[in-house]
Structures are given as C-alpha cells and as structure tokens.
Amino acid sequence: NAGVTQTPKFQVLKTGQSMTLQCAQDMNHNSMYWYRQDPGMGLRLIYYSASEGTTDKGEVPNGYNVSRLNKREFSLRLESAAPSQTSVYFCASRVGAGYTFGSGTRLTVV
C-alpha cells in the first residue's frame, strides 16, 4: 500500500543509548518531516527536508540528527537518548497541500 512507513512501532531505550528511527515513503514526494507528539502539546516539528540532500531545523531540533538518504527515506537519530525524548514520533511526507503521516513510533526512554 502506498504511504509512509515508520519503523519500529515501539521502542524502549535506556538513558544514553542511541537509535535511529526509520521512515520511508513510496509516493515520490519531495518534502518530508519529523514531528514529535507529547500529551497536551499537539505535534512539534523536529526537522524537515524540502528535497533530497537538504535538511533544516524545526521547532525542537536539540538532541536529534537527521539524514535524507534518498528521495524515499528520511531517518531521525537520537545520539544519546534522554527521558525528555520520551514521546510519539511521526514522520510525514507532502505534495502540494497534502500531508501523509506514518503510523508513529512510540519511544520510551528510561
């Protein structure tokens, strides 16, 4: 099925561990985004990529890095996880005004 695929769906990390959240879309969209969702705060933009080879910071980039590996894939890396990074992470892609979101990754840092 066409859409945005995120892996993993769930993850528990210990403080200080690193991990990469994967995102891939098969709709040939240029723009891709990483958001985090915390209770009562809606979604906040971490990083985005307007096209292959470009990335830019969003509202809450500290503690994260991203890679736009190719047009399909946009990964989010936590180098040293902290409890404050416990959240649900959403990847999205866009063409025109239409956003398509992945199903999310629920990350818990203990």
Next chain:
Amino acid sequence: GIQVEQSPPDLILQEGANSTLRCNFSDSVNNLQWFHQNPWGQLINLFYIPSGTKQNGRLSATTVATERYSLLYISSSQTTDSGVYFCAVAMEYGNKLVFGAGTILRVKS
C-alpha cells in the same frame, strides 16, 4: 513564532449531536489544515482551508483569514468521529506546519 489555540480542549457528545471546534491563530497564514487523529493514533488530513468554506460529507470547515480563526463543524456525530482534531497553520504554503494542542472529541452511543 505563530501561536495556535484550539477550543474546547475536550468535548463529549451523544451520537447524533452537532459540534463546532474553533482554531485561533496569531498571524496571517497561507496554509491552514485540519487533521483527525483516530484512537489508534493515525493522523488523517481533513481539509486544506486557508480561507473560505469547504464541505466533505458531515464535516465542513470555514476559515475567516482576516479575523484569524477557523471553525470545523461536525454534524450528526458518530462514534467513529472520536479522536483528536488538530488545526495546523503555516505562514508559507506547504512548509513547517505549526499545530495547535488539539480538541479531544468523545462521541458516546
């Protein structure tokens, strides 16, 4: 940065009732969208509506850009309408949507 406020924060409806959700924003925008997040967490785009009125079935939306607010109307609500409704805006078309905190809707049968 631009601020987005949604009201009410919580809403409980009996099946069949109508409701209006409001979104206020602090600056001129070129992009305004409404999303529905179902109880399983999936986000679905409902409307792209930087100005004017649109309708899709039982849902409709109106944005009055000059007064910096948007309204989402849900008529004859169903239990499947439950979830969180987000308003999101951007000052430039397409990029960097800023989300409101959402309205949690519970429709009871």
